[in-house]
Amino acid sequence: MRRRLPGLGLRYLLAVPLAAAFLFPFYWMLVLSLSRRDAILSFPPNLWPQWQLQNYVEVWRFVNWPGLFANTVVTTAGRVVLVLVTSTLAGYAFASMRFAGKAAAFGLVLAVYMVPTEVTLVPNYITLSRLGWLDTYQVQFVPLAASVFGIFLMRQYFLTLPKDLWEAAQLDGCGHLRYLWSIAAPLARPALVTIALLQFIEGWNAFLWPLIVTATDRVRPLQVGLAAFSFTDSTRPELLAAGAFMTTLPILVVFLIAQRQLVGGIASTGIRG
Amino acid sequence: MDPSTPLTRSPVISRRASRPFGRSSLGGYAFLAPAFVVLLAFLLIPAVWVFGLSLFRWDLIANNPTYVGLANFERLLLRDDLWWQAVRQTVYYTAVSVPAGMALGLLLALLLDTRLPGRHLLRGAVFAPYVTPFVATIVIWIWIFNPDYGVLNAALGALHLPRPGWTHSPDWIMPSIIIYGVWQHTGLNLVIYLAGLANIPAELQEAARVDGAGPWRVFWRITWPLLSPTTYFLLFINLIGSFKVVVPVYVFTGNTGGADHAAETIGFYLYQQAFAFFHAGYAGAISVAFFVIILAVTGIQMRFSARRVFYT
Numbered sequence: 054m055r056r057r058l059p060g061l062g063l064r065y066l067l068a069v070p071l072a073a074a075f076l077f078p079f080y081w082m083l084v085l086s087l088s089r090r091d092a093i094l095s096f097p098p099n100l101w102p103q104w105q106l107q108n109y110v111e112v113w114r115f116v117n118w119p120g121l122f123a124n125t126v127v128t129t130a131g132r133v134v135l136v137l138v139t140s141t142l143a144g145y146a147f148a149s150m151r152f153a154g155k156a157a158a159f160g161l162v163l164a165v166y167m168v169p170t171e172v173t174l175v176p177n178y179i180t181l182s183r184l185g186w187l188d189t190y191q192v193q194f195v196p197l198a199a200s201v202f203g204i205f206l207m208r209q210y211f212l213t214l215p216k217d218l219w220e221a222a223q224l225d226g227c228g229h230l231r232y233l234w235s236i237a238a239p240l241a242r243p244a245l246v247t248i249a250l251l252q253f254i255e256g257w258n259a260f261l262w263p264l265i266v267t268a269t270d271r272v273r274p275l276q277v278g279l280a281a282f283s284f285t286d287s288t289r290p291e292l293l294a295a296g297a298f299m300t301t302l303p304i305l306v307v308f309l310i311a312q313r314q315l316v317g318g319i320a321s322t323g324i325r326g
Numbered sequence: 327m328d329p330s331t332p333l334t335r336s337p338v339i340s341r342r343a344s345r346p347f348g349r350s351s352l353g354g355y356a357f358l359a360p361a362f363v364v365l366l367a368f369l370l371i372p373a374v375w376v377f378g379l380s381l382f383r384w385d386l387i388a389n390n391p392t393y394v395g396l397a398n399f400e401r402l403l404l405r406d407d408l409w410w411q412a413v414r415q416t417v418y419y420t421a422v423s424v425p426a427g428m429a430l431g432l433l434l435a436l437l438l439d440t441r442l443p444g445r446h447l448l449r450g451a452v453f454a455p456y457v458t459p460f461v462a463t464i465v466i467w468i469w470i471f472n473p474d475y476g477v478l479n480a481a482l483g484a485l486h487l488p489r490p491g492w493t494h495s496p497d498w499i500m501p502s503i504i505i506y507g508v509w510q511h512t513g514l515n516l517v518i519y520l521a522g523l524a525n526i527p528a529e530l531q532e533a534a535r536v537d538g539a540g541p542w543r544v545f546w547r548i549t550w551p552l553l554s555p556t557t558y559f560l561l562f563i564n565l566i567g568s569f570k571v572v573v574p575v576y577v578f579t580g581n582t583g584g585a586d587h588a589a590e591t592i593g594f595y596l597y598q599q600a601f602a603f604f605h606a607g608y609a610g611a612i613s614v615a616f617f618v619i620i621l622a623v624t625g626i627q628m629r630f631s632a633r634r635v636f637y638t
Binding site: 060067072075079085093094145155170172173178254276280283284309312 | 437449450460474484573581606
């Protein structure tokens, strides 16, 4: 039997209010989104909402939410799928294939790791505008379709697979691609799920890059639309909060379902994506 | 075929050893190609090209690049007060938010020990801000900070404390963004400190306790020194992350940088020069300066961690 934790009461006394402080803005998002406008513009503020559910109806008149949702789903899905494919192939090559110049190629990936994406904003903007890709779906995820962290993680995972597996598959006439597709990749599912989760979060929350390379609501994602709404209709905080809650909900749901996997993935790298 | 492969090898060994060369060398590159095309085209080549870009006067609208040599750097480093203001404010943001977020993360990690009942719920509460979108949470924080109707000033008023103008005041806009940054980022420090704590053998702390050391001494003599690799790692990623801060400045100030540019950071200044004023060449020079700062931080971190890595 383990000893009881020392200072249990004191721990709760400190940790619970702190955790509550971190949760408060989410509670406040919900309260504002369900408040009457005049109740928000009163002092001191009401800590309890008036259950003004029509805010969630009214906010649809101002912003084309289905369009923004669809754009976000398309660009996020594109990003998740492409990163999974590029990470799996490159991670497998580094872990299980032997070819001339592999060490140099891996060094190149490490060098890329040092590049802050901010310094590439201007050159990439110029390249993509010359390609005629501005204000499209693909400009929002093709430049982000490879992840150094994804390659590292897949490589680590493939390195743990027993060599006999590949040798047995080879004796059955299996090539690298078929072995990867039907044996190695399915075994690496935990790593794939971690990458997919991190890329989903990055994609769903994407803001700065789409802000720069998109111009119209036709292709814009949710967060860019929400920011535009907040700049033009800042006098309607209750509607803004309703919009904010709608765009955050998918992230919160994924977070509640996959908290442990997500935290593990982020803790192992210290970065998102 | 690898020329060094002896012809007299046993069939089993030669099958294993020779196959990877020759034909399948191409295979390796075919597998790398999709990732490498993206990494080269959108990260490595642009990172090199930006140095060239910084030598031009280049208006993104007119698209008429003119070679100007080092004129952009001369202007940036010698005559641009706004740049130096952005540097000072970025240092200010970093100097406050990084220690505050790390200390809070460590405190929470120590409180939310692996055996505390309900720890997952409490950890989740602290971590949630890190994965939720910037814009959606900032628009709520803008109302929390509202000087007239905000819940923060209501609480301060109830405690008979001064009620600052927060995001509406040039003096308080930066502290507002720092508070948001700490709220947003502490969860990352928490989970990485928890991982660091889990690596410390419990017997060490138990032994010290048996020898009569109080919790304060156990922490400073055992836990804190053994956590130093974690602390260095966190310091590094926090420094880099806070030097890059852009989006909170953009959203909190409504894309203005604040009254008197009071909230402008290096990242925001770069964004503004490139995509509000369309000065691509000048933004390239800012990118180069920014790149040099980040590489310097990385270099310092690598020297330190090389010295401290023995703990892990």
